[in-house]
Amino acid sequence: MNARQRGDRRTALLYVSPALLALGCLTVYPGLWVLWLSLQHRIPIFDVDRFAGLSHYLFLAQDPRFWNAGRVTLVFAAVSVGLELGLGLLTALALRGQRAGRRLALALLLLAWALPAVVTARIFEWLYHPSAGLVNLLLGGRTINWLGDPALALPALILADVWRTMPFVALLCYARLLGIPPELYEAAQVDGAGRTAMFTRITLPLLRRILLIVLLFRTLDALRAFDLMFVLTGGGPAGSTETLTVYAYRSLFQTLQLGFGSAISVVVFALVMLVAWSYLRLLRRQRLGA
């Protein structure tokens, strides 16, 4: 190693150190600390602070509220991501031929995505108002209590989430569609391919990769989602919209059980990492197969 290389190495370390320091102190260290916390009984207001071992996890294993939250989380993630992917793909296909007013079209589309989730929660709370909300007005003046009925609250929440995140899916699919050379379709047309054949043989295969990427991002976001349900329904009524993140938050900061709440956080953490890891495996297998 000559002097220049040594100098470069030193410069490299110097340049990465502020970011590494920030990530180390504020992400990695708390990420390890939460594992440790989840093994403690820690309730600051009662001065409780002792080692608990795996007892929180053992409790969770037979905690009906935990299993309910897990079920709500999975239903929420599966249904909203499924709807977002379908609607997003349709929107992208519709937008593809747009010539005039593309900028306006994208602004209208991205509006729902760019708003703070808390604003979305407030918007939908008002839309769902039993006597004066737009949804009931459009249904001819009915007085359905969307957010107060345990059977309706989760679908209502999912609808708000789909509204908010479908634009992201649509944008990524739209960008990919614009990248497909028109010559491909012209050649297929010459060969006598119909519209359906062109869609299933050209468009879909070329979209597959971006759809997989979007599927991953959206699944991770849906599993981590918190703001929307916390503000819109607070997990209610009767726990029908209480996700793992909401259960974790309430245990941590409303009943102030820092150890127990951390154990639920760790479960969310593990779930997210498991999804990311299986996706990476899937993607690698696809690339080897291709």
Added chain:
Amino acid sequence: MSRQRAGGGRHLADAAILLALAAYAIPFFWQLLSSFKVDADLLHGQLVPARLTLAHYRVVVEQSPVPRALVNSLVVALLTTGLALGFGGLAAYALARLPVPGRSALLLGVIAGTAFPQIATVSPLYLLMRALGLRDTWLALVLADTSFALPLVIWLLAGFIAEIPEELEQAAALDGAGRLQVLRWVVLPLMAPGAASAALLTFLFSWNEFLFAYTFTASEPARTVPVALALFPGVFEVPWGDIAAASILASLPPVVIIVVFQRLLVRGLLAGAIRE
């Protein structure tokens, strides 16, 4: 395909799609309209109001914690953006151009970092902020938001820097420019559009962020807009009109970004998605 479909039919289709997208945005426009309605019209479900009022905005601006929260949000989002771009830019340059020890492990860590759930670190960060005496301060939010935004910023900027032809830097180095000079006069101008994309995404994340802001603040002098909106005071009845006005004010920066800086934002979003 659609390329060949000529003239009137295309215009009609374009208009239909714009109309459908406008319909999609109705929840927002309904909130906008509600913010100008008088209370009687709001509660009687009047679709088209007889008259409009600025009363809700007056209440929000003069009597609610929202104006203070807007200032807090702006300061936190700007400081977060500056810090994340400064730290992230240096790290990205090193990862793209310099022999960083353990480079591939670091890149993997950066990607994993973008998947990190906030709820996983909120409890230790709360204890950390309390121990450092940072509860209820801007700094707590800036630090937490920055660390959370850094992985994506590093990833985006490293990609943008890698696109810059390295010959330009080598030429400048041959002319006797040092590392920092090359960074300042060659790399920085060329990566400006990429940096702007990353800055917009970071600003938007920080402006919209709720969980950290809700947990680390306890009083109005530090609360950000999403927190103020979530806790919007109502004594006996929910003040729907005031809440509508407050949510429109909270939406202004995101709306400006998608209208004025749309191209940069979309570029950043697309670049962020093509990470493997």
